[in-house]
Amino acid sequence: MVKVNWTKFVWIKDALPKHCFIGWLVMHGRLLTRDRLKRMGITMDDTCILCDSAPESHAHLFFACIFSQKCLQLLSQTLGCHLPTVGWTAWWLSQSFRSQVQKRSVAAHLLSLIHAIWWCRNRCRLEGYLPRPETVLAHVVHGIKL
Known part of the structure; x- marks a missing residue:
């Protein structure tokens, strides 16, 4: 198994602290998912x-769910790069980003999406409302622009 230092992926200055924190919890499998x-x-x-x-x-929840895959697909189109739904370690290590800025931008978008999926899951569970993936993507992009 390849060892990856996810710290450099998760704790980046271009992402909101709450996105970094949720990303860190996901990387360590610590969110209270239903399983x-x-x-x-x-x-x-x-x-x-x-x-x-x-x-x-x-x-x-974050990679295999049909809802999450649709969100990842929309984000891939927005960023103009292929984001996999499986094999994240190999994909992240194989990427040759043009610059550190591009690498941080992709990471910030992914962290924002992870946070948005967790928010959607909780909203659906507590309020019975599930936004469309397009709405989730608009929320992600808007959050990054701020």
């Missing part, structure tokens, strides 16, 4: 609330 809540005996249902087709884990 973790089920193991703790807090809930009986571990089904992903965004797609209703698989158990909600970090890997599923």
Whole structure:
């Protein structure tokens, strides 16, 4: 297994601190996803609330969920680069970004998207409302521009 220093990916000056923090929790598998809540005996249902087709884990929620994949696809189009839904370690290590600014920009957008997906998941769970992926992307891009 390839060891990656995710610190340089997560803690960047171009991202909001709350995006960095959520990204750090995701990289360490520490968010209370439904699979973790089920193991703790807090809930009986571990089904992903965004797609209703698989158990909600970090890997599923942020990379394999149909909703998240659509968001990643839209972000890929916006950034003009291919963002994978699997194999993040190999992809990040293989990237030859034109500059550190471009590398930080891609990381900031991804961290913002991770935060937005977590926000959507919680909003859907608590309020029963799931925004469209296009709305999520607009929120991500707007947050980065600020």
